[in-house]
Amino acid sequence: MLNRKIKEKAMKLGYLGCGIIPVNSFEEYTRALDERVKAFPASKELYAPFYTFTKQPDDAKSIIVCTQRFNKYKPVESLKGLVGKCYQYDPRIPYSYEHRAQLEFEAYLKTLGITIIETPVPVRWAAVKAGLGKFGRNNFFYDKDHGSNVWIQSWVIDRELAYDAVSDDIYLSDCNNGCNRCMASCPTKALSDEFTMDMGKCITYLFSNADAQGDDNLKKKMGKWIYGCDVCQDACPHNKDKYNESEEFPLLQEISEFMTPERILEMDEETYRNVVNPRFWYVGDDGLALWKQNAQRALKK
Secondary structure, eight states, X not given: OHHHHHHHHHHHXXXXXXXXXXXXXXXHHHHXXXXXXXXXXXXXXXXXXXXXXXXXOTTXXXXXXXXXXXXXXXXXXXXXXXXXHHHHTOXXXXXXXXXXXXXXXXXXXXXXXXXXXXXXXXXXXXXXXXXXOEEOTTSOEXXXXXXXXXXXXXXXXXXXXXXXOOOSOOBOHHHHTTOOHHHHHOTTOOOOSTTOOOGGGOHHHHTTOTTGGGOHHHHHHTTTOSBOOOHHHHHOGGGXXXXXXXXXXXXXXXXXXXXXXXXXXXXXXXXXXXXXXXXXXXXXXXXXXXXXXXXXXXXXX
């Protein structure tokens, strides 16, 4: 069967798991967005684009979703508390093994006569609905063996396949039973209720948006983070002892020398555009001023 071949190829390439679901598996996702907009009306515009994730093209039939772990990589000590781990080991970096695996997987799908349709999907929901893991109270996807130290990749395709049973059991039981360590640890209180989040207050949103940092109260709570945030994940019991630091991510140590707040404040445009932005691109080509703003804030802590 075609679905079995696809899953076998994914596992050979080093993916943790692979699931296949129909494109119409996200009714709950839309309801969850409605609930967030109602709870956090000030962040309504931030959530609006996510509604399009469930509006797939007519020729879209199935979603293949795969997971990979990043807890095999050694964190760089100088980046601890400054740059979120998932950004340090980004699988979209062209020279990473994970990116090469993605390209090989996509090439394999094409040999099967499958067309990949370039359209976004809610990848955490896709992975949970495919039975690859569950949601934690902090909204992250959790694999039972690797915690939230997991990347998710998805491909929308034009072929109907045999599907995995779409799961209704989507939340970690401990989270349902009252653990609130992630909420208690959140510096900006973006996590203020279970299984929800105010995106407009999340540090991972704030670091790349100068206008949002106009709120001095929020800016003070961002701490030393200059790119992403790991606080709620580090506080989570499901991540305890889930980090196996055995491999070095390609060229991370070399670029880390440019990532201290002191070096960022001294940085010129050429270094930023040629060294930092190609590797950490969310702030954009013209974002050095925002990097310097984040670095200056970090040095005050």
